[in-house]
Amino acid sequence: MIPGPFRYRRVRSVDEAVALLSQLGTDAKVLSGGQSLIPMMKFRLAEPSYLIDINPIPGLDFIEERDGMLRLGALVRESTLERSSLVRQRYPILHDTAEVIADPLVRNLATVGGNLAHGDPANDHPATMLALRAQVVARGPNGERVIPIDDFFVDTFVTALQPDELLTEIRIPAPPPRSGGAYLKFERKVGDYAIAAAAVFLALDEARRITQAGIGLTNLAYKPLRAVDAERALLGQQPSEELFRHAAELAAQATDPVSDLRGPADYKRAVARTMTLRALRRALERAQANA
Amino acid sequence: METLPIQVTVNSRTYTAEVEPRLLLVHFLRDVLNLTGTHIGCDTTSCGACTVLWNGRPVKSCTVFAVQVDGGEILTVEGLERDGQLHPVQEGFWEEHGLQCGFCTPGMMMTAVALLNENPDPTEEEIRKAISGNLCRCTGYVNIVKAIQYAARKLREGATVHVGGA
Amino acid sequence: MTATAVRGIGVPVKRKEDPRFIRGKGTYVDDIKLPGMLFMDIVRSPYAHARIKRIDVSKALAMPGVIDVITGEELAKANLAWMPTLMGDRQMVLPTDRVVYYAQEVAAVIATDRYTAADAVLAVEVEYEPLPPVLNPFEALKPDAPLVRPDREQKSNHIWHWEAGDKEKTDRVFQEAEVVVAQDLYIPRIHVASIETCGCVANYDPATDKLTIWMTSQAPHAHRTVFSLVTGIPEHKIRIISPDIGGGFGGKVPVYPGYVIATYATLKHKKPIKWIEDRSENLQADSFARDYHIHAELAATRDGKIRGLRVHVVADHGAFDAAANPSRFPAGLFSVCTGSYDMEAAHIQVDGVYTTKPPGGVAYRCSFRVTEAVHTIERMVDILADELGMDPAEIRFKNFIQPHQFPYKSPTGWEYDSGNYPAALQKALDMIGYQELRREQAERRARGELMGIGISTFTEIVGAGPSHTFDILGIKMFDSAEIRVHPTGAVIVRIGVQTQGQGHETTFAQIVAEELGIPVEYITVEHGDTDTAPYGLGTYASRSTPTAGAATAVAARKIREKARLIAAHLLEVSPDDLEWKDYAFRVKGAPDRYKTMQEIAFAAYTNFPLGLEPGLEAECYYDPPNLTFPFGAYVCVVDIDRGTGQVKIREFLAVDDCGTIINPMIVEGQIHGGLTMGMAPALFEEIVYDENGTMLTGTFMDYLLPTAVETPHWKTAKTVTPSPHHPLGAKGVGESPTIGAPPAIVNAVVDALSHLGVRHIDIPITPAKVYRILQEKGVAE
Structure with missing residues (x-):
């Protein structure tokens, strides 16, 4: 399998990338980790005239906590995220997510930015970012804008990014005390997309009432999904197995999966419920450990 | 057709070439440099037969364009042996019968080399996870795990080998 | 000479082939590069069934670097549009008027490099008129079904009917x-999916006309004969070389259209032509395995x-x-499906x-449909045990x-x-702690947990085969070895079989080392080059050790007999002394x-005795008196996740008996690999088509080869019951585990659910399938 011909442009700054994107428009594709794009090009499902390689841009691979936010540069590799002690200790849900994306070799190139910008509902980070209420920072010819994650995913393979915009950073609110998150993915084998996966983030107050609840779901609708009703059902309540089962049921009801080789839609919905329930339990454990 | 100049260090030797942007790294290694130890087993970044180290990290060279590695360092299976001395991972695969048809072996070994660079004493579970981007159809993985454990022991015992980049 | 120095039979000799492989110095077919070499790529059908109305190659031909586009019409002129199959049918090389499966070869592009060839494939314009696909064999048998093969005289989709056993007696028993x-x-339907496509x-070299x-190729000699028959080129003008092969498993037994088109192209252009499949082409168009709808x-x-057993x-x-079967066995050796059990009668249709x-019916690491046979009987025995309320181990011992x-x-x-079946099963049960596992299962069941224990006690049938019964296109299924001992005592052995990872270069050297007392490092084994190796039928169906292994032993013994005469001469005694x-x-x-x-x-x-021919060489073409019957007892323990339907193999023990073991390290490795290829179709792999006949599993994204994470740490053990008729007592082993593992796994999963009234689940046992059962039985979480 051989990709179609294209022109290759290497950029060394975000401005240079944005300038090129503005000039080339939809003819150009951004090459980040390339682990989804290049296979699509081999099958000629993507035939961009230009590839703009942003990998040489220095300083886009930061992982830092600043001003109450975890900031991830768009070029942070999944394997870096997976190995980050900051992430492991403070954002275990992100660690959970990174370590189940594709396979370890793919993760050495695949980037967090690419995982979101691809707009693939089967990708894993979108659900986690939805659960965490992340923000996506994009730079365009008119400067930078911050896109709330809820506005970011528009359709299958379509995001709020404009053709002349580059995703530069992801911001995640720092976890409050008594909070915890977890991502649980059920896949047929390593390297597969999820049959269903759930990202859950919970924060409790001193009275052990749920003050924040975030639930994101992977590969269960035409775009990454937030289980709003389930979140609402959790808020203000004290965690219990009964409550979690109810929330998991609501999360499953929010899904709209398609039947495919991974299983029929009703099965995926059932697994969504199981994953949500188990992620809720794990998130609670972590929140309690984080008191 | 656009071509671009690249300079790449492969197994400690520096090469310059003019390549079409779409030339995949694996074809650059195999067809341009004649380093045919790196194999191709799929179209979907699934099998890992083409695994090489790029600046020390194992990547699937079928999913990297040669132009991307301009200025970088690549290590392939051909670069593992130094001064007639097999790398402990190579030795482990031979000692523990970690290969049968040999087709996935170079990629599998490159992943193993990178793993042991990072984690000199991996558990069986860690090894299995680390090689889960490399498919083997012959061995059932049991002896591959043993081969990597053999190499880990050998490396911990202080075998003098270069590891990683070049 | 000591056994330590010789390192013959029974010694875990490190493999002689490995030094090149671990250095990346193997030579696989895509590593071969010849001056002036052109590249071939194939245009394939997007339809499962269609009439070809027009093929326009002009745009492709106009592309820089494109040398030629070959179509069926052109091949027809050379009488090469069709080729014979091993089963007496014929197969399109390139179609002239219609396509009959998705991804079928439609035209071939020849270009100066592989990138140009790939581009040119997209530039070939083919106009199709879609015809209704025929996807279900039961539908295909209905009188009004569209005809897949109007080129045949017989105007139905029925190919043949085949029977074994005694119908009357079986019906009476029933x-x-x-x-x-x-x-x-x-x-x-599954696919071997060797990592090398x-x-x-x-x-074709006009200077030598060769x-x-x-x-x-898993069978270079047989392929040379086929090529000679197809092209009319005399056999001595054709040389087929199987270089290092990146896994075969039966998928490299057939002659694929690509080989024939590339050959046609080199004859036409007088330049070397390289053709290497993509993985998608390999999965979509190369021979499949299985696809058996069984009623037992x-x-x-x-x-x-x-x-009694009755199967249709x-x-x-x-x-x-x-299919790749011996010619007289359209259903392979399926009739061995009475398995390890003594019964009065059986009738198989x-x-x-x-x-x-796509056509096929290849092995997938199996001796001609024996996997299907073993799956049938091992499942049926468990179903009978369930019916009678007997323990699956008990019913096996009884029968x-x-x-x-x-x-x-x-x-x-x-x-x-x-064979000694009770001993193998007893060993397996003792080692795994069967009674303790049953006790644990009862406890877990009481807690609502799902745990199952599955047993499979299979009998393999390998080593095809005796000439009275076995041939391929009339060529008897003997195999061969030729041994030359050089003056310094170094040996070259050439064999008619072809390794694809089994380690022939090591094990065959060990046979010769043992028989001649020459250290194994002085013995080189060559194979795969039809110009130098003796004629043989190739490696598949676990036949190498039973046939060529025997030939090697017999040839070595011939050398020894001659050596006796020389030794007598040197020691000045009578040979009898x-x-x-x-x-x-x-x-x-x-x-x-x-x-x-030495x-x-x-x-x-x-210094040879007067009257004796100088030199020390021998060859043997070995016609085995019978097949060999390896066997084993496998026990599998699984846990089922009630929230997802996932089956987890907690433990798997394989007790194998392959007779005399030549290299225990290699045998163990073969078993590990075979078990993994047994687990794969049991839990993961399946070729799936949509209602249009488009394959949905044409990449490794959807055709699921297990990784090291899904694969358990296999445990192995052995018993040794030599074959009485094989010169070494060896039976062959590479495929036993692929055959024995699937029913052990299915039996374990069904066992986990048997108290809920579950009696059978078809493979692959996917989480979705299990979950549906859990839902039906009201135990899904």
């Missing part, structure tokens, strides 16, 4: 039987004695009957059917062919050479007077 159980089993470099083809019935007494199979063969799917019954004549006519002991010819009663094979070899060229 009429009388106290208990009858019946079950439909589907063993789905198929391909070739074909090179055609050389480097080819991913078992008759028994109420106390669990099996009396509808076999989906795709668009051409291009198989109907082959055409559908608009095993007993050690004293060997050689055992099976109701379908096979003569099992040797010598005995072969401790790897040397020793004077009887004076063992310190001896000659080693000394004898030197004399064979320098």
Whole structure:
């Protein structure tokens, strides 16, 4: 399998990338980790005239906590995220997510930015970012804008990014005390997309009432999904197995999966419920450990 | 057709070439440099037969364009042996019968080399996870795990080998 | 010479082939590069069934670097649009008017490099008129079904009907039987998916008028004969070289259209042509395995004695009957499906059917449909046990062919050479702690947990085969070895079989080392080059050790007999005064007077007795007197996740008996690999088509090869029951585990659910399938 011909442009700054994107428009594709794009090009499902390689841009691979936010540069590799002690200790849900994306070799190139910008509902980070209420920072010819994650995913393979915009950073609110998150993915084998996966983030107050609840779901609708009703059902309540089962049921009801080789839609919905329930339990454990 | 100049260090030797942007790294290694130890087993970044180290990290060279590695360092299976001395991972695969048809072996070994660079004493579970981007159809993985454990022991015992980049 | 120095049979000799592989210095077909080489790429059909209205190659031909586009019409002029299959059918090389499966070869582009060839494939314009696909073999058999093969005289999709056993006696047993159980089993279409795809470099050299083809071939000699018959080129003008092969498993037995087109192209252009499949092409168009729709019935007494087996199979063969079976066995060795159990009667019927799917019916690491056979009987025995409320181990002990019954004549006519089934099963049960596991299962069940224990006690049938029964296109299924001992005692062995990872270069050297007392490092084994290796039928169906391994032993023994004469001459005694002991010819009663094979070899060229031919060489074409019957007892323990339906193999123990073991390290490695290829179709792999006949599993994203994470840490053990008729007592092993593992896994999963009334689940046992059952039974979480 051989990709179609294209022109290759290497950029060394975000401005240079944005300038090129503005000039080339939809003819150009951004090459980040390339682990989804290049296979699509081999099958000629993507035939961009230009590839703009942003990998040489220095300083886009930061992982830092600043001003109450975890900031991830768009070029942070999944394997870096997976190995980050900051992430492991403070954002275990992100660690959970990174370590189940594709396979370890793919993760050495695949980037967090690419995982979101691809707009693939089967990708894993979108659900986690939805659960965490992340923000996506994009730079365009008119400067930078911050896109709330809820506005970011528009359709299958379509995001709020404009053709002349580059995703530069992801911001995640720092976890409050008594909070915890977890991502649980059920896949047929390593390297597969999820049959269903759930990202859950919970924060409790001193009275052990749920003050924040975030639930994101992977590969269960035409775009990454937030289980709003389930979140609402959790808020203000004290965690219990009964409550979690109810929330998991609501999360499953929010899904709209398609039947495919991974299983029929009703099965995926059932697994969504199981994953949500188990992620809720794990998130609670972590929140309690984080008191 | 656009071509671009690249300079790449492969197994400690520096090469310059003019390549079409779409030339995949694996074809650059195999067809341009004649380093045919790196194999191709799929179209979907699934099998890992083409695994090489790029600046020390194992990547699937079928999913990297040669132009991307301009200025970088690549290590392939051909670069593992130094001064007639097999790398402990190579030795482990031979000692523990970690290969049968040999087709996935170079990629599998490159992943193993990178793993042991990072984690000199991996558990069986860690090894299995680390090689889960490399498919083997012959061995059932049991002896591959043993081969990597053999190499880990050998490396911990202080075998003098270069590891990683070049 | 000591055993330590010789390192012959039974020693875990490190493999001789590995030094090149671990250095990346193997030579696989895509590594071969010749000056002026052109690249071929193939245009494939987007339809499962369609009429070709027009092929326009002009745009492709106009592209820089494109040399040629070859179509079926052009091949037809050379009488090469069709080729014969091994099963007496014929198969399109390139179509002239219609396509009969998705991804079928439609045209071939020849270009200066592989990138240009890939671009040009997209520029070939083909106009199709879609025809209704025929995907279900039962539908295909209906009188109004669209005809897959209008080129045949017989205007139906039925290919053949085949039977084995005694119908009348079997029917009688069933009429009388106290208990009858019946079950439909589907063993789905799967693909060998060796990590190396198929391909070739074909090179016609006008200067020598010789055609050389480097080819991913498990049977280079047979392929040369086929090529000669197809092209009319005399056999000595064709040289087929199987270089290092990146896994075969049966998928490299057939002759694929790509090989033939590349050969045509080199003859036409007089330049080397390279053709290497993509993975998608490999999965979509190369030969499949299995695809058996089985209806099986078992008759028994109420106390669990099996009396008879009745089986009817509808076999989906795709668009051409291009199965890789011995010619007289359209359903392979499926009739061995009475398995390890003594019964009065059996009757087996198989109907082959055409559908608009790729042709095939290859092994997938299996000896001609024995996987299907073993799956059938091992499932049916468990179903019978369930019906009678018996333990699956108990019912097996009750019905095993007993050690004293060997050689055992099976109701379908096979003569099992040797076995000790109770011993193997007892060993497996003891090692795994069967009773303790049953106790644990009861406890877990009480807590609502799902745990299952599955047993499979299979009998393999390998080593095809005796010339009275086995041939391929008339060529008897012997195999061969040729041994030359050089003056310094170094040896070259050439064999008619072809390794694809099995380690022939090591094990065959060990056979010669053992027989001649020459250290294994002085022995080189060559194979795969039809110009140099003796004629053989190739490696598949676990036949290498039973056939060529025997040939090697016999050839070595011929050398030893000649060596005796030379030793007698050197020691100045009569040949009868010598005995072969401790790897040397020793004077009887004076063992310190001896000659080693190295000394004898030197004399064979320098100081041989008058009247004796100089040199020390021998060959053997070995016609095995019977097949060999390896066996084993496997136990699998699984846990099922009630929230997802996931089956987890907690433990798997394989006790194998392959007779005499030549290299225990290699045998163990073969078993690990075979178990993994047994687990794969049991839990993961299946070729799936949509309603249009488009394959949905054409990449490794959807055709799921297990990784190291899904694969358990296999545990192995052995018993040794030598084959009485093989010169070394060896039986062959590479495929036993692929055959034995699937029913052990299925039996374990069904066992986990049996208390809920579950009796059978078809493979692959996907989480979705299990979850649906859990829901139906009200135990899903």
